[in-house]
Each structure stands twice: as structure tokens, then as C-alpha cells.
Amino acid sequence: MTDPKAPAVHPTSITLHQRSCVLEVGYSDGQVFRIPFELLRVYSPSAEVQGHGRGQEVLQTGKRDVGVVALEPVGNYAVQPRFSDGHDSGIFSWDYLYFLGAGQADLWRQYERRLQEAGASRDVATPTATAGACGHAPVPPTR
Numbered sequence: 001m002t003d004p005k006a007p008a009v010h011p012t013s014i015t016l017h018q019r020s021c022v023l024e025v026g027y028s029d030g031q032v033f034r035i036p037f038e039l040l041r042v043y044s045p046s047a048e049v050q051g052h053g054r055g056q057e058v059l060q061t062g063k064r065d066v067g068v069v070a071l072e073p074v075g076n077y078a079v080q081p082r083f084s085d086g087h088d089s090g091i092f093s094w095d096y097l098y099f100l101g102a103g104q105a106d107l108w109r110q111y112e113r114r115l116q117e118a119g120a121s122r123d124v125a126t127p128t129a130t131a132g133a134c135g136h137a138p139v140p141p142t143r
Contacts, residue, residue: 010028011027012026014026014071016071021067021068022035023081027094027098033097033098037068038064039111040068040081041060041085043107044087045091046087062123064123068082069082070082078096080092
């Protein structure tokens with residue numbers, strides 16, 4: 001995230017660009033980030049993507065063409081996008097959006113390396129037949 005000793009920055013503008021598929025966020029320090037929807041989706045801060053602890057991240061595949069169909073404010077500290085694939089549980093704080101924007105070149109490299117290591121693709125979703133929400137195995141029905 002951002003350096004906790006650095007002066008707090010806050011958003012000055014936020015624009016959802018549907019044609020170019022980016023979320024543009026301007027900050028009080030003069031930075032303006034254009035964060036692709038795909039990057040937002042694959043690095044969603046939700047438990048479904050991040051898991052419940054280090055090493056439990058769930059690789060997101062087939063998200064190249066994901067869209068953002070809605071963007072709702074969460075208090076004064078975050079936004080919550082609803083993606084075209086139905087994902088809507090990630091709450092993106094202003095600090096987390098700054099982290100994504102400032103580090104997107106490295107984040108893309110990490111994501112593409114993970115895809116390659118898994119033999120997965122940005123274009124084709126990998127089936128997760130045994131996984132439920134948050135990547136957990138579904139609970140069998142009781143009889």
C-alpha cells in the first residue's frame with residue numbers, strides 16, 4: 001500500500017471510462033492513475049481473490065474483457081465496483097487504488113508470470129468446479 005509515514009493523499013477525481021476500460025483516479029499529490037478494469041478485477045481486495053491469508057490468493061483467469069457495470073461509494077474511504085462477471089465483493093480503499101495505480105507495471109508482470117506458471121490465460125477462465133465462494137470447497141447438502 002502507501003507508506004504510512006507519507007502525508008495522506010486523498011482522491012480529487014474519479015472517472016469510469018467504459019470505452020477504454022479504465023478507472024481514472026486523481027489524487028491530491030498530483031498523481032493521476034488510469035487503472036485497467038482487468039487489473040482491478042484480478043487484484044480485487046476481496047477474500048474471493050485474496051483468500052484469507054498469505055499464500056491463499058486465487059489466480060483469476062479469463063478476465064481480459066471484464067467490464068465495470070457499476071461503481072458505488074463506500075463512505076468517504078473507498079469505492080465498490082460491480083464487474084460484468086458478477087464479482088462485487090471487493091471494497092477498494094483510496095490507498096489501495098493508489099497502490100494499484102503506482103505499482104501497476106510490476107503488478108502486471110507478477111500476474112502474467114503467475115498465469116504462465118499455471119498454464120492459464122487472460123482470455124479463458126479456468127474452471128473451478130470444486131470451489132465455492134472464496135475458493136473454499138462447497139459444503140455438501142445435508143439430508
